Amino acid sequence: MCVIQGTSGLGKSTPLNCIGGLDIMDSGSVKVDGTEIFGLKADALAKYRKANLGFIFQFYNLVPNLTVEENIQVCECLTDKPLDMNELLDILGLTEHRKKFPSQLSGGQQQRCAIARALIKNPKLLLCDEPTGALDSKTSRDILVLLEQVNKKYGTTMLIVTHNNAIKNMVHKVIILKDGLIKKDYYNETLIPAAELEDL
Amino acid sequence: MNKVLSKRIPREFKSNLPKYIALLLLIALCMYLVTAIVASSDTIIIRTDEHSAANHVEDGQFTTFLPLTDDQEKEITDKGVTLEHMYSLDIKAEDGSTVRVMKNRKNIDLVELVSGEYPANSNEAVVERRYAEEHSLNVGDKLTVGGTEYTVCGIGASPDYDAPYQNMSDMAVSSKNFGLIFVTDSEYERVSDSSKSAQTFTYGYLLGNDMTDDKLKELIEDFDFDYTKVTDKYYLETVNEALEKRIEIENGINDLADGADKLHDGLKDLSAGADKLYDGLKTLSDGTVQLHSGMTAIYDGASALDKGLGELSSGASSLNGAIVGADSAGLIPPTMNALVSGADSLATGLKSAKSGSSELVSGVSSAVRGTEQLSTGANDAVNGAKELADGAKDAKDGANELADGAKDAKDGVGKLADGIHELNSNIGKLLDAAFDLDLTNLTSFVERADNVRIAGAAGDVIMNKYGGLAACVILMALFAYVISVFVVHQINRESSVIGALYALGVTNGALIRRYITLPT
Numbered sequence: 001m002c003v004i005q006g007t008s009g010l011g012k013s014t015p016l017n018c019i020g021g022l023d024i025m026d027s028g029s030v031k032v033d034g035t036e037i038f039g040l041k042a043d044a045l046a047k048y049r050k051a052n053l054g055f056i057f058q059f060y061n062l063v064p065n066l067t068v069e070e071n072i073q074v075c076e077c078l079t080d081k082p083l084d085m086n087e088l089l090d091i092l093g094l095t096e097h098r099k100k101f102p103s104q105l106s107g108g109q110q111q112r113c114a115i116a117r118a119l120i121k122n123p124k125l126l127l128c129d130e131p132t133g134a135l136d137s138k139t140s141r142d143i144l145v146l147l148e149q150v151n152k153k154y155g156t157t158m159l160i161v162t163h164n165n166a167i168k169n170m171v172h173k174v175i176i177l178k179d180g181l182i183k184k185d186y187y188n189e190t191l192i193p194a195a196e197l198e199d200l
Numbered sequence: 201m202n203k204v205l206s207k208r209i210p211r212e213f214k215s216n217l218p219k220y221i222a223l224l225l226l227i228a229l230c231m232y233l234v235t236a237i238v239a240s241s242d243t244i245i246i247r248t249d250e251h252s253a254a255n256h257v258e259d260g261q262f263t264t265f266l267p268l269t270d271d272q273e274k275e276i277t278d279k280g281v282t283l284e285h286m287y288s289l290d291i292k293a294e295d296g297s298t299v300r301v302m303k304n305r306k307n308i309d310l311v312e313l314v315s316g317e318y319p320a321n322s323n324e325a326v327v328e329r330r331y332a333e334e335h336s337l338n339v340g341d342k343l344t345v346g347g348t349e350y351t352v353c354g355i356g357a358s359p360d361y362d363a364p365y366q367n368m369s370d371m372a373v374s375s376k377n378f379g380l381i382f383v384t385d386s387e388y389e390r391v392s393d394s395s396k397s398a399q400t401f402t403y404g405y406l407l408g409n410d411m412t413d414d415k416l417k418e419l420i421e422d423f424d425f426d427y428t429k430v431t432d433k434y435y436l437e438t439v440n441e442a443l444e445k446r447i448e449i450e451n452g453i454n455d456l457a458d459g460a461d462k463l464h465d466g467l468k469d470l471s472a473g474a475d476k477l478y479d480g481l482k483t484l485s486d487g488t489v490q491l492h493s494g495m496t497a498i499y500d501g502a503s504a505l506d507k508g509l510g511e512l513s514s515g516a517s518s519l520n521g522a523i524v525g526a527d528s529a530g531l532i533p534p535t536m537n538a539l540v541s542g543a544d545s546l547a548t549g550l551k552s553a554k555s556g557s558s559e560l561v562s563g564v565s566s567a568v569r570g571t572e573q574l575s576t577g578a579n580d581a582v583n584g585a586k587e588l589a590d591g592a593k594d595a596k597d598g599a600n601e602l603a604d605g606a607k608d609a610k611d612g613v614g615k616l617a618d619g620i621h622e623l624n625s626n627i628g629k630l631l632d633a634a635f636d637l638d639l640t641n642l643t644s645f646v647e648r649a650d651n652v653r654i655a656g657a658a659g660d661v662i663m664n665k666y667g668g669l670a671a672c673v674i675l676m677a678l679f680a681y682v683i684s685v686f687v688v689h690q691i692n693r694e695s696s697v698i699g700a701l702y703a704l705g706v707t708n709g710a711l712i713r714r715y716i717t718l719p720t
Binding site: 118 | 701
């Protein structure tokens with residue numbers, strides 16, 4: 001798990017979007033699992049995202065008139081080897097909510113649904129853009145705990161962009177940005193479990 | 201994925217049911233209106249075309265002042281044109297409306313019956329359907345036109361009065377005030393003979409071979425036409441008024457030409473007379489000069505005579521005196537008696553001669569006096585003749601000038617006369633342009649496409665049809681705009697979701713299909 005941390009507005013999401021192939025770079029190089037992203041056409045980028053990436057956004061972005069299960073199924077159909085729906089729902093505590101619509105869920109539940117949607121296709125890399133930005137501290141902790149569990153269970157690499165200073169203590173690698181440049185870049189020697197994070 | 205995303209469509213539809221029902225109803229209503237208008241118009245147009253074909257609708261019609269002669273009609277039909285006599289009379293019905301009485305048609309613009317039969321008897325008539333409707337006439341009812349009561353044997357319409365305008369220039373059909381009836385040929389002849397109304401000589405035509413409307417019109421316009429036989433008094437008045445002015449001008453110019461000729465002739469005579477005057481005065485002048493010289497010669501002769509006689513007289517006297525003296529002196533010998541006798545004889549003779557010469561002298565003296573007088577008179581005559589000669593010369597000169605002036609005047613008037621003749625010869629073209637009277641028997645020539653009466657219903661609805669089609673296009677554009685606004689609204693509302701799905705790997709095509717299928 002890796003965190004890109006920095007204050008708002010200094011371009012934390014930009015490297016995320018570049019890695020995800022959503023923003024077109026003018027120059028430079030991005031390699032994901034040995035695949036060079038820079039220079040790929042739109043179709044190739046779509047295939048790359050479909051095969052390798054999952055996205056989680058600050059404001060969930062669920063399809064409002066599809067149920068939880070159906071929202072997850074949208075991405076389930078994108079892969080030939082999805083994760084087990086029921087297991088995923090169980091892990092994310094959404095089993096009893098599977099038939100509900102997003103408007104019937106709380107913020108944390110919606111974000112869990114978004115995580116499930118992103119994870120169902122078993123991506124190599126999960127890109128999280130302020131996953132706890134719209135949540136309170138308790139719910140944020142719950143989500144971070146989930147991400148930790150998913151990371152341990154499925155081995156999914158996660159790149160989390162956040163301005164939250166506490167999250168960097170639970171991840172393996174920390175990249176701190178300032179003025180659009182990497183100010184600090186290090187590995188945590190000791191990881192604090194997500195459940196014990198303070199000041200979220 | 202497609203199936204999953206497709207599930208949102210019926211749910212979206214269900215959650216916005218009233219809006220979609222309203223939209224569908226609106227679209228359906230508009231389509232219904234457009235279809236109704238266009239389809240009904242098309243039906244009328246198609247049916248009109250079918251009726252027109254079945255009833256041999258004319259290619260056009262024309263009206264003349266006077267009926268065409270048989271030869272003229274033959275000339276037209278020989279060129280492949282079919283003609284139909286559609287003569288008519290406008291007569292007042294009992295209720296004050298105008299009824300156009302016509303014969304039943306045989307070849308062109310056939311009357312199509314809605315009910316009943318064609319007229320078989322002189323008291324039967326087929327009534328035009330709109331007029332029948334306005335006046336609540338049915339088959340079997342009576343209709344009085346121009347004092348004649350007809351039984352309505354049928355109700356129908358003819359293609360050339362599909363829209364029964366009384367006049368082609370009318371703005372609207374008024375079947376309450378105008379209609380048509382079709383009667384038998386014999387009945388029409390009877391009515392036309394007895395009616396005070398003016399008959400209208402209209403012909404319907406169908407073109408054939410390579411005849412065109414323009415060629416037919418040109419042919420009819422070239423037909424001979426005696427305008428004096430036209431009964432329309434207003435037409436005659438107009439033509440005569442126009443021709444009167446032209447004739448006045450032509451006569452005036454003819455008179456002017458004649459006057460110029462006479463003036464020219466008069467001046468020619470004047471010029472000739474002046475020449476003669478000149479010649480006469482010249483002769484007189486020459487004569488007076490001769491008179492003058494003659495008188496001068498007479499005067500000289502008289503003077504010489506006078507002198508000679510004087511000398512003769514003195515010589516004779518001298519001789520006589522000498523002889524007498526000699527005789528008296530006895531100078532004259534007896535041998536000279538003969539001389540003396542001779543001399544005496546001579547003397548006697550001379551005496552006689554003397555007396556005679558005395559008389560001669562006196563006579564000569566008288567003659568001398570006379571010649572003196574003659575001389576004086578001749579001198580006076582000479583002077584007078586000189587003056588006469590001078591005067592005659594002046595008169596001659598004046599006459600010469602008069603002759604020259606008269607000649608110039610003659611030449612000038614000659615040119616004037618020529619100019620007036622040239623004006624006279626060219627005035628015809630000027631008058632033709634000014635009084636452009638193209639007198640032709642043709643009063644009107646209307647081609648089918650220009651005839652407002654033909655296919656009137658179709659003509660009325662053709663605009664409805666095109667209007668309906670235009671309205672359809674506009675409505676479709678409007679609906680497309682409204683729907684696009686809905687789609688754009690929805691896309692804006694779910695732009696984050698769309699972005700998230702795109703980021704997760706859903707293709708553009710799938711997103712487009714799912715998000716514009718149903719406008720919200």
